[in-house]
Every structure is written in C-alpha cells, then in structure tokens.
Amino acid sequence: MGFFRLLRWLLLIVLLVGLTALAILAADEIHSSRLQARYLARYAADLNYGVVEGASDAIRFPTHGPFDQRMGYVDLPLITQRLAERGFVPTHQARFSDELMNYTGHGFFTPYREKTRAGLDLADCHGEPLYQFRYPYRHYADFAAVPPLVGQALMFIENRDLLDASRPRLNPAVDWVRFTRAVLAQIGRMVNEDLDAPGGSTLATQIEKYRHSPDGVTYDAREKLRQMVSASVRAYRGGEETLPVRRELLLDYLNTVPLSAAPGHGEVNGLGDGLWVWFGADFDKVNALLAAPPGEGSALAAQGRALRQVVALMIAHRRPSFYLARSGRDDLAQLTDSYVRLLADAGAVAPALRDAALAEPLKFRDLVADPALLPADLGKGATAIRARLAGMLDASLYELDRFDVAAAATLNGPLQQAVSDFLGKLRDPEFARSQGLIGERMLAPATMDGVRYSFNLVERTPGGNRVRVQTDTSDQLFDINEGSKLELGSTAKLRVLATYLEIVAELHGRFAGQSADELRRIKVEQRDNLTRWAIEYLSSARDGSLPAMLEAALERRYSASPGESFFTGGGVHTFNNFNAGDNDRSPTMREALQGSINLPFVRLMRDVVRHTMYQVPGSTAQLLDDADDPRRMQYLARFADREGQVFLRRFWRKYQGKTPAEIQATFLDGLRPGADRLAAVFRYLSPQGAPEELAAFLRKRLADADLTDARIGQLYQRHAPEAFDLPDRGYVARVHPLELWLVGYLSAKPEASWPETVEASADERQAVYRWLFRTRFKGAQDSRIYTMLEVEAFLEIHRRWARLGYPFGHLVPSYATALGSSGDRPAALAELMGIIVNDGVRLPTARIEGLHFAAGTPYETRFARRAAAGERVMPPEVAAALRNALSEVVEGGTARRLSGAFKLADGTTLAVGGKTGTGDNRIAIGRGGARGLALNRTATFVFYIGGNHFGTLTAYVIGPEAASYRFTSGLPVQILKSMGPMLLPRLEPQAAGGCPSPRLEVAATPGNNPTLPTTTMETADE
Incomplete structure (x- = not known):
C-alpha cells in the first residue's frame, strides 16, 4: 500500500511539473512568440516570386478585397484580355514559387510589402511625367514622420503592446489576451445575444480585413482565421525580428484606414485624407501641432482641436459610415471625449491638452458649400490619354486614377507644352499681330477671345503611327480632336477625291486587260459617267497604266x-462657290482641289453617287429608265427581301449592343435637324407621346428655333401615327425606312437577336420598296425611287469612308456631304492623311506605348504594344496621286503661304501638302433659309510635312456668336507657318519626332520585392 501511494504521489508530482512546464512554455510563447517566429520565418522565406519574360505560368491574382480591387489587381486577368484585343502583349510578369502557389491556393493572402499609396503615372515618350495621381493624397512618408502622440493614441485605442521593444519576436497578428476574451464573449453570446462581445483584432488583422477580405468585412470565424494566418506569415516574411514590421503596421494603418466616402470626393482612406476631407484640416499643420509640447492660448486650442480630430477618426474606423454621417456625429463626439480622458489618465496626454481638446467642438466640413475637391492640373494631351486608357481598361477615370499602373504615352511632352503655350497666346492681340494673324478673313482684335484652336501631330514609325502632340485650347474636358463632330468644310473634298480615285482604280482593274473593240461593246448605264469615261480612256490611251489613268482622272x-439645281437629299438644292470669279470656269479636278472650288466637287459627288447606285448588288437603278419594264414589281419584291436584309444588317451593326437611349441618341445625331423630320421620327418612336413631350423634344434638338405652341400642335397632328406608313415616314424624315423601323424595334426589344429581327422585319422590307410604285406619275415615282437609291448609295460610300478612318456611323445622303455637311473630326482627318502618306496602308495610331501594372508586387505585369504591319485600304497608286495633288494645294492653291516654309538645317526643303476647309454651320430658318442660326464656324488644315509627319490644325468658334466671325482656312495655315520654328527640330530625320524608339528594358529579378527598371515607354475656302 505504501509503495502504490508513493507511486501515485510521484505521478501526480510529475504531472503537475509537466503541466507547470507547459504553462510556463505557453506563457513564454504568448509573451515572446519565440516558437512562432522560428517556424513562420522559415516557412515565409520560401513564399517568394520573381519576374520572368512573357506571360507567367504560375501566378494567382486576388479575387476580392477593397484594396486589391482599387489597385486593379483583381481585374488584371480581364485587363490582359482587353489589352490583347487592342494589340498589347505581356512582356514581363511575376511568377510565384511552388510554395507560394500552394499557400495562396489555400486562400491565404499573398505576403509582400504592400503599397500604402499608389495611382496612375503617365509619362511622355521621353519618360518624363505628363500626369500623376496618388491615392491617398496625403500620407506619412515614413514612421519617423508620425508624431509620437498620434502613434501613442492609436496604440492606446487599438493595440497597446504593438511596439513593445522588450518582445523583439512578437507576433503582431495575435493578442492572446484580447483573442481569448473575444472567444469567451462569442461563446457567451450563444447564451445571451445582448451580451457585449469585444473584438479580438489587432492592427495587423484589421489591415488584412479592410484590404483583402470580401467587402472589407469579417463574415465568419473562417475569415477571421484567414486574416490571422495571413497577417502572421506576412509579419515574419523578413525574419524572426518583427519590431520593424510592427512599425510598418502602425504606419500603414494610419495611411490606409478606411474612413467612409464623401460626396464629391469619393472614398476616404488614411488619416491624412480623413482630416482634410471631414474636417478641412491641414495635415501638415495638424502633425506640427501634435509634435510640439502643449502651448498656451490659441496655440493650445489649436493643439486640442487637432488631437480631438485625430482621436475621432481613430474611433470612427469602427463604424465609419455611421459615425461620419450626420446621424452618428454626436455619438462620435461623446466617444471621443471618453478616449481623450482615458489618454490623459494613462499619462499619454497632458491635462492642459486634454482640457483644450474637450473644449473644442468636433466641427465637420460643409461638403456642399466647401466640397473636398482634389487639385487637378491636366493638359489636353494627358486628358486624351487618360480617356483612351480608361476605355481600354473598361474603367472610369476615378477608378483609373487609383489603379497601381504606369503608362508610357507617345506624346512628346516638351513639344506638347510648347504648342499648347503658343496656341494659348493667340488670344493676345499683339502676339497674334506679330504672327500675321490679324486682318481680313483672319482674326479681329475685338473678338479673338472667342476662337479656340486644336492641333495634333502624328509621326509615322516602323511600328505604327505615334501621336506626338494632341492639344486644344478649349476649357472643356472632352478633346476636340477626338471627341467632337464638326463641319470642317472643304476638307471633305479630300474624302470625295479619294473615293473618286479609288473608283477609277477599280475600273482600271475591271477593264484594263481588254482590247479597244471589247471595251466598245460594253453596255454602260446612262447615268454612270465614271464607267463611261474609264472605257473611253482605256479605249484610246497610249499609256493604260494605273498611274497614268489616275493622272488623267485628275485632269x-x-x-x-452655280446655275444648276441639284435634286439630292430628297429635295432641290443649289450651291455656290466661295469666289464668284470661279463661276464661269471649268477647272480640272486638280485645279478645283487647289482652289477649293465647290461646284466641281458637287458634280463629282453626283457622279460618284450615280456610279455607286449601279454597283449595289440587286440595285433597281436600271429600272429608272424604263417605266414599262415588266420586271419592276417582281424585281422589287426580290430586292426587298434579299437586299433589304443587306441594308438592315448594316443598321443592325450600327446599333448592336446599345441601350435604347444610346440607340435613339445615335440615330438622332445622324439626322439632319428639321422640325418636320424630327416630328415624323418622334411620332413613330413615341406614338403615345403627348404634344408637350413633342415640344420638349423639338426644343431640345432645335435649340433656339422659333416654335410656337400652334406650330407644335400642327406638327403633332400632321405626323400622327396613322398619317403615314413606314416608307412615307422614312421619306419625310429623309432616312432609310428600315433604319427607322430598326430603331423603333430595338428601342422596344434591345435584347432581340439578329434572326428575330429578320423575321420581324419581313413585312417592312416588302413595304419599304413596294410603295414607291403606287403612283401613276413616272416623274414623282422616279424622284422617290431616286431618293431611296441615293440613301443606299451613301451607305456604300460611307463604307468606303469608314475604311479610311471616317469616325461616324452615318453620312448625310446629299451632295452637300462633299462640302462637309456630314461632319468630321480632326483626328480622323489626320488618320486619312496618314493612309495617304503611308502609300495606302492604314497603320494603327498609338497614343499609349506600354503599361506597367503593380510594379514591385507579386502581380507585376508589363504590356507593350505589338508591332503591326497595318492594313492596305487604298491602292498605293491612288495614295501617290493624292499626295501629288495635295502638294499642289500648297505650291499654288489655298495653302500657298506654306510653300517652302519648312527647311531643315542643311537647307533641304521638306515636301508639304494638305487640304484646307472652312465650315459655317447654320440652321436655316424661314422660307428658303432666309434667316439662319449660327452653330459654329471652323477653319481646318489637314497636312503632311516630309515623309513621316502629318496632322491637323483647326480654329473654331462654337455657339451663336460664330455669326460674327469671318476667318477662313488661311488662319490655320498661317498659324502652322508661325509654328514652324518650334516644329522643325522635331522634323529632322535624326530627331525621330524628338522621341526615342519605344523599348522595354526589363530583367527578371528574383526575390520578394524585385526592383525593375521603369518603362521607356457656308461651306467655303479662300
């Protein structure tokens, strides 16, 4: 008995000693984290990544988390797809180690030194900054910049042992006392739901939560465990000693803590932005006040106010959307008072400072009267690049600015600034006079402020066209070069001439191989003058080559x-020349281009339209000549069913994927404004609409047109749904009836598929053409047939223009399009000039050279533009003929003041060519347009200089005041001449546009935080 009793006591003693030892070891581990440090540091050492060339085969992007979403990391897989569609390929990308792939595969957050501040960097072609945005806007640069009082206040409120220097290996992710208390409290809540359950989060786990957890919220215990594990591994990624990491945690929290969102500003993160947005407090002044010892009087009051604001924001993080809203501010003030007193009781705040803080009210910024707007200093080039980049990435400008991305633009920053400054100075009468810009058909000193200018310069390079300058002097956000629709006058003659010469080239391809006898036997339609001329030329020409035929076409x-009336656009029109002295001439097309004479181009457009009528497959144009042709009804039925689908598909492509509002806006933007036309369309699209709705619609679309209630009532009744069938309504509106029908159909059923649309339009396709043959008068019959055929011909002409870069989905079906009535964009004209300069090959026009996402992170990805060979869209012989004709505009035509103006340093004169255009856009009011409402006046010069540079320069006035301006295209020509000295150094052959050849120098660097090199990435003319 004695032995067994002794044995039990010995076992008990051993057990107690063991438990005591375990307790001592556990207590030591809780205090020192010695074992955690050893294991986790070894484990974290293998969680690394490097950067490799090309796309990575081992990388895992985050799928959620506010921080990862804001930085753009979550979207990188989709961004890669979008960029691939636009010709960009990954050149370098991070690659995870096997251990890191396994770790993140279990759902843990990737461990690396995360950025607290990032944003869009936009550099020019030299790598110099064009634009930079940083979010958060205000921040602590390093730990030393944090006033001790701020750090002490944060630790007192959130994590008191965080910077305990006596515990060098401390795991900052777990406070075991707080964690145990929180667990017990959660167990207690199972019994009593009203029991207060304090949180167990440390700063480290809070940061993991609001950065990486879904929606920045801890939804369950599993998510809390993920935060704790991720924070622990992140803490030991640099070794067992964690004090430096703990300082980083305090710094990171202060710089990134979420503080709700403010109207007009967006989300607020970090103490610095929080102080400025919510209290209008200067961050630097607040830090200076809290770093100084307590003062006296007003200085002490300012220190108290600063402390109160800082403490309030540290508390507000717990429920920022409540505490920072008006309804929660009283509660926030009471809690702030409590913590200020506790800080003083703990000795962290002097009594005098405590009393000063308690005496200061918590006064918030009035976000209506004083909105928290970030400063912005954007040049037009940077604005255009940002807008394009946002479109490429399918992001808003707000989102783009907060992405962790650097973009290399093609713009030449110094030249962009020089041109912008030069154009800006043209408002100064003395400067404008010194540049030869004051005078008749130029500028008048009294009205110079109303004129705006836009300029773009493009360089042809082996990898494509690079935009070197893109600027305008408007005070609007959108870019005139790319975002406008302006009537640019006679520049449209260049598009007409290009179409004409392309047709000649096609006719040469059809007939050049045939003998004279074979050519004479070819039947030519009566109105097809171009085919007839081509056959006659080839029948008798000694030189039947294409270049010779093109030169003959220009002759x-x-x-x-101006004495002839033209039936076009559904009515009779007359046109005038700018110079009455040209009225009795019959110039060659070459001479008409040089002098920008209107009537020859109107007649040329008529020939192009008539030729096109006979080229449309299944066209009924031939039936205009024979009213008794028994095929008319049968042919029309076949045409309506088969060819109606051809035209319907063109319209379908125009509206596919758009919302009902976008569909109607696109349609109405292409409609020539007029009260009857718009009323006809409105009553079709909105048959139940009230007269008041029609009135609002017309006044919005016709601006200042004088429309009385009686007139609107008359229009409402005249265009009632039962008044016209679809073809008649299309005729009144001067649009293809099938387009009008499709707009109505897709507005009601935007999700309809193409087969459903074809099936639904069967009756309409028949009706659109059948009605034309119901009249017994051939003249009226033919005029309506001709109007429809003209609309269809312009669809084909539009296809040609679009292939050459025309930016809009519609042409006005009228010969006036030859003089600019369909509108254009300066950037689109520059693209056409680029095709001509590049021998008929359309090269992609680049404004962005490369992109660098997430530099120095495990998601780092670089993209570069893939070199493109371009697409041939014009025969090289046509391009050469156009270049020669455009050079003659400078040598002896409307741009002759530029002749010999561009000489290189060695005395070489650069070849210069171009086309001028003046647009005077008005809405005709009254019978015969006796009165007119001015909309805008423009003067444009689209040009090429040398063999590799081209662009546009436009002067314009928008609004009714345009009526008082008389400048013509001589103005932009003279401005370009004045800009010669600043442009010439960039036009030297060795200058390459003043920009280095694009290149991306990237070396794969192993390690957790690789450092990589940055990317060098009246329509008339004088």
Whole structure:
C-alpha cells in the first residue's frame, strides 16, 4: 500500500511539473512568440516570386478585397484580355514559387510589402511625367514622420503592446489576451445575444480585413482565421525580428484606414485624407501641432482641436459610415471625449491638452458649400490619354486614377507644352499681330477671345503611327480632336477625291486587260459617267497604266457654274462657290482641289453617287429608265427581301449592343435637324407621346428655333401615327425606312437577336420598296425611287469612308456631304492623311506605348504594344496621286503661304501638302433659309510635312456668336507657318519626332520585392 501511494504521489508530482512546464512554455510563447517566429520565418522565406519574360505560368491574382480591387489587381486577368484585343502583349510578369502557389491556393493572402499609396503615372515618350495621381493624397512618408502622440493614441485605442521593444519576436497578428476574451464573449453570446462581445483584432488583422477580405468585412470565424494566418506569415516574411514590421503596421494603418466616402470626393482612406476631407484640416499643420509640447492660448486650442480630430477618426474606423454621417456625429463626439480622458489618465496626454481638446467642438466640413475637391492640373494631351486608357481598361477615370499602373504615352511632352503655350497666346492681340494673324478673313482684335484652336501631330514609325502632340485650347474636358463632330468644310473634298480615285482604280482593274473593240461593246448605264469615261480612256490611251489613268482622272474637267439645281437629299438644292470669279470656269479636278472650288466637287459627288447606285448588288437603278419594264414589281419584291436584309444588317451593326437611349441618341445625331423630320421620327418612336413631350423634344434638338405652341400642335397632328406608313415616314424624315423601323424595334426589344429581327422585319422590307410604285406619275415615282437609291448609295460610300478612318456611323445622303455637311473630326482627318502618306496602308495610331501594372508586387505585369504591319485600304497608286495633288494645294492653291516654309538645317526643303476647309454651320430658318442660326464656324488644315509627319490644325468658334466671325482656312495655315520654328527640330530625320524608339528594358529579378527598371515607354475656302 505504501509503495502504490508513493507511486501515485510521484505521478501526480510529475504531472503537475509537466503541466507547470507547459504553462510556463505557453506563457513564454504568448509573451515572446519565440516558437512562432522560428517556424513562420522559415516557412515565409520560401513564399517568394520573381519576374520572368512573357506571360507567367504560375501566378494567382486576388479575387476580392477593397484594396486589391482599387489597385486593379483583381481585374488584371480581364485587363490582359482587353489589352490583347487592342494589340498589347505581356512582356514581363511575376511568377510565384511552388510554395507560394500552394499557400495562396489555400486562400491565404499573398505576403509582400504592400503599397500604402499608389495611382496612375503617365509619362511622355521621353519618360518624363505628363500626369500623376496618388491615392491617398496625403500620407506619412515614413514612421519617423508620425508624431509620437498620434502613434501613442492609436496604440492606446487599438493595440497597446504593438511596439513593445522588450518582445523583439512578437507576433503582431495575435493578442492572446484580447483573442481569448473575444472567444469567451462569442461563446457567451450563444447564451445571451445582448451580451457585449469585444473584438479580438489587432492592427495587423484589421489591415488584412479592410484590404483583402470580401467587402472589407469579417463574415465568419473562417475569415477571421484567414486574416490571422495571413497577417502572421506576412509579419515574419523578413525574419524572426518583427519590431520593424510592427512599425510598418502602425504606419500603414494610419495611411490606409478606411474612413467612409464623401460626396464629391469619393472614398476616404488614411488619416491624412480623413482630416482634410471631414474636417478641412491641414495635415501638415495638424502633425506640427501634435509634435510640439502643449502651448498656451490659441496655440493650445489649436493643439486640442487637432488631437480631438485625430482621436475621432481613430474611433470612427469602427463604424465609419455611421459615425461620419450626420446621424452618428454626436455619438462620435461623446466617444471621443471618453478616449481623450482615458489618454490623459494613462499619462499619454497632458491635462492642459486634454482640457483644450474637450473644449473644442468636433466641427465637420460643409461638403456642399466647401466640397473636398482634389487639385487637378491636366493638359489636353494627358486628358486624351487618360480617356483612351480608361476605355481600354473598361474603367472610369476615378477608378483609373487609383489603379497601381504606369503608362508610357507617345506624346512628346516638351513639344506638347510648347504648342499648347503658343496656341494659348493667340488670344493676345499683339502676339497674334506679330504672327500675321490679324486682318481680313483672319482674326479681329475685338473678338479673338472667342476662337479656340486644336492641333495634333502624328509621326509615322516602323511600328505604327505615334501621336506626338494632341492639344486644344478649349476649357472643356472632352478633346476636340477626338471627341467632337464638326463641319470642317472643304476638307471633305479630300474624302470625295479619294473615293473618286479609288473608283477609277477599280475600273482600271475591271477593264484594263481588254482590247479597244471589247471595251466598245460594253453596255454602260446612262447615268454612270465614271464607267463611261474609264472605257473611253482605256479605249484610246497610249499609256493604260494605273498611274497614268489616275493622272488623267485628275485632269477631267467639271463646270463650276452655280446655275444648276441639284435634286439630292430628297429635295432641290443649289450651291455656290466661295469666289464668284470661279463661276464661269471649268477647272480640272486638280485645279478645283487647289482652289477649293465647290461646284466641281458637287458634280463629282453626283457622279460618284450615280456610279455607286449601279454597283449595289440587286440595285433597281436600271429600272429608272424604263417605266414599262415588266420586271419592276417582281424585281422589287426580290430586292426587298434579299437586299433589304443587306441594308438592315448594316443598321443592325450600327446599333448592336446599345441601350435604347444610346440607340435613339445615335440615330438622332445622324439626322439632319428639321422640325418636320424630327416630328415624323418622334411620332413613330413615341406614338403615345403627348404634344408637350413633342415640344420638349423639338426644343431640345432645335435649340433656339422659333416654335410656337400652334406650330407644335400642327406638327403633332400632321405626323400622327396613322398619317403615314413606314416608307412615307422614312421619306419625310429623309432616312432609310428600315433604319427607322430598326430603331423603333430595338428601342422596344434591345435584347432581340439578329434572326428575330429578320423575321420581324419581313413585312417592312416588302413595304419599304413596294410603295414607291403606287403612283401613276413616272416623274414623282422616279424622284422617290431616286431618293431611296441615293440613301443606299451613301451607305456604300460611307463604307468606303469608314475604311479610311471616317469616325461616324452615318453620312448625310446629299451632295452637300462633299462640302462637309456630314461632319468630321480632326483626328480622323489626320488618320486619312496618314493612309495617304503611308502609300495606302492604314497603320494603327498609338497614343499609349506600354503599361506597367503593380510594379514591385507579386502581380507585376508589363504590356507593350505589338508591332503591326497595318492594313492596305487604298491602292498605293491612288495614295501617290493624292499626295501629288495635295502638294499642289500648297505650291499654288489655298495653302500657298506654306510653300517652302519648312527647311531643315542643311537647307533641304521638306515636301508639304494638305487640304484646307472652312465650315459655317447654320440652321436655316424661314422660307428658303432666309434667316439662319449660327452653330459654329471652323477653319481646318489637314497636312503632311516630309515623309513621316502629318496632322491637323483647326480654329473654331462654337455657339451663336460664330455669326460674327469671318476667318477662313488661311488662319490655320498661317498659324502652322508661325509654328514652324518650334516644329522643325522635331522634323529632322535624326530627331525621330524628338522621341526615342519605344523599348522595354526589363530583367527578371528574383526575390520578394524585385526592383525593375521603369518603362521607356457656308461651306467655303479662300
């Protein structure tokens, strides 16, 4: 008995000693984290990544988390797809180690030194900054910049042992006392739901939560465990000693803590932005006040106010959307008072400072009267690049600015600034006079402030076209070069001439191989003058080559007489020349281009339209000549069913994927404004609409047109749904009835598929053409047939123009399009000039050279533009003929003041060519347009200089005041001449546009935080 009793006591003693030892070891581990430090530091050492060339085969992007979403990391897989569609390929990307792939595969957050501040960097072609945005806007640069009082206050409120220097290996992710208390409290809540359950989060786990957890919230215990594990591994990624990491945690929390969102500003993160947004407090002044010892009087009051604001924001993080809203501010003030007193009781705050803080009210910024707007200093080039980049990434400008991305633009920053400054100075009468810009058909000193200017310069390079300058002097956000629709006058003659010469080239391809006898036997339609001329030329020409035929085509003569009336656009129109002295001439097309004479181009457009009518497959144009042709009804039925689908598909492509509002806006923007036309469309699209709705619609679309209630009532009744069938309504509106029908159909059923649309339009396709043959008068019959055929011909002409860069989905079906009535964009004209300069090959126009996402992170990805060979869209012989003709505009035409103006340093004169255009856009009011409402006046010069540079320069006035301006395209020509000295150094052959060749120098660097090199990434003319 004695032995067994002794044995039990010995076992008990051993057990107690063991438990005591375990307790001592556990207590030591809780205090020192010695074992955690050893294991986790070894484990974290293998969680690394490097950067490799090309796309990575081992990388895992985050799928959620406010921080990862804001930085753009979550979207990188989709961004890669979008950029691939736009010709960009990954050149370098981070690659995870096997251990890191396994770790993140279990759902833990990738461990690395995360950025607290990032944003969009936009550099020019030299790598110099064009634009930079940083979010948060205000921050602590390093731990030393944090006033001790701020750090002490944060630790007192959130994590008191965080910077305990006596515990060098401390795991900052777990406070075991707080964690145990929180666990017990959660167990207690199972019994009593009203029991207060304090949180167990440390700063480290809070940061993991609001950065990486879904929606920045801890939804369950599993998510809390993920935060704790991720924070623990992150803490030991640099070794067992964690005090430096703990300082980083305090710094990171202060710089990134979420503090709700403010109207007009957006989300607020970090103490610095929080102080400025919510209290209007200067961050630097607050830090200076809290770093100084307590003062006296007003100085002490300012220190108290600063302390109160800082403490309030540290508390507000717990429920920022409540505490920072008006309804929660009283509660926040009471809690702030409590913590200020506790800080003083703990000795962290002097009594005098405590009393000063308690005496200061918590006064918030009035975000309506004093909105928290970030400063912005954007040049037009940077604005255009940002807008394009946002479109490429399918992001808003707000989102783009907060992405962790650097973009290399093609712009030449110094030249961009020099041109912008030069154009800006043109408002100064003395400067404008010194540049030769004051005078008749130029500028008048009294009205110079109303004129705006836009300029873009593009360089042809082996990898494509690079935009070197893109600027305008408007005070609007959108870019005139790319975002406008302006009537640019006679620059449209260049598009007409290009179409004409392309047709000649096609006719050469059809007939050049045939003998004279074979050519004479070819039947030519009566109105097809171009085919007839081509056959006659090839029948008798000694030189039947394409270049010779194109030169002959430019020598064809057209009358410049304004005496003829033209049936076009559904009505009778007359046109005038700018110079009455041209009225009796019959110039060649070459001479008409040089002098920008209107009537020859109107007649040329008529020939192009008539030729096109006979080229449309299944066209009924031939039936205009024979009213008794028994095929008319049968042919029309076949045409309506088969070819109606061809035209319907063109319209379908125009509206596919748009919302009902976008569909109607696109349609109405292409409609020539007029009360009857708009009323006809409105009553079709909104048959139940009230007269008041029609009135609002017309006044919005016709601006200042004088429309009385009686007139609106008359229009409402005249265009009632039962008044016209679809074809008649299309005729009144001067649009293809099938387009009008499709707009109505897709507005009601935007999700409809193409087969459903075809099936639904069967009756309409028949009706659109059948109605034309119901009249017994051939003249009226033919005029309506001709109007429809003209609309269809312009669809084909539009296809040609779009292939050459025309930016809009619609042409006005009228010969006036030859003089600019369909509108254009300066950037689109520059693209056409680029095709001509590049021998008929359309090269992609680049404004962005490369992109660098998430530099120095495990998600780092670099993209570069893939070199493109371009697409041939014009025969090289046509391009050469156009270049020669455009050079003659400078040598002896409307741009002759530029002749010999560009000489290189060695005395070489650069070849210069271009086309001028003046647009005077008005809405005609009254019978015969006796009165007019001015909309804008423009003067444009689209040009090429040398063999590799081209662009546009436009002067414009928008609004009714345009009526008082008389400048013509001589103005932009003279401005370009004045800009010569600043442009010439960039036009030297060795200058390459003043920009280095694009290149991306990246070396794969192993390690957790690789450092990589940055990317060098009246329509008339004088």
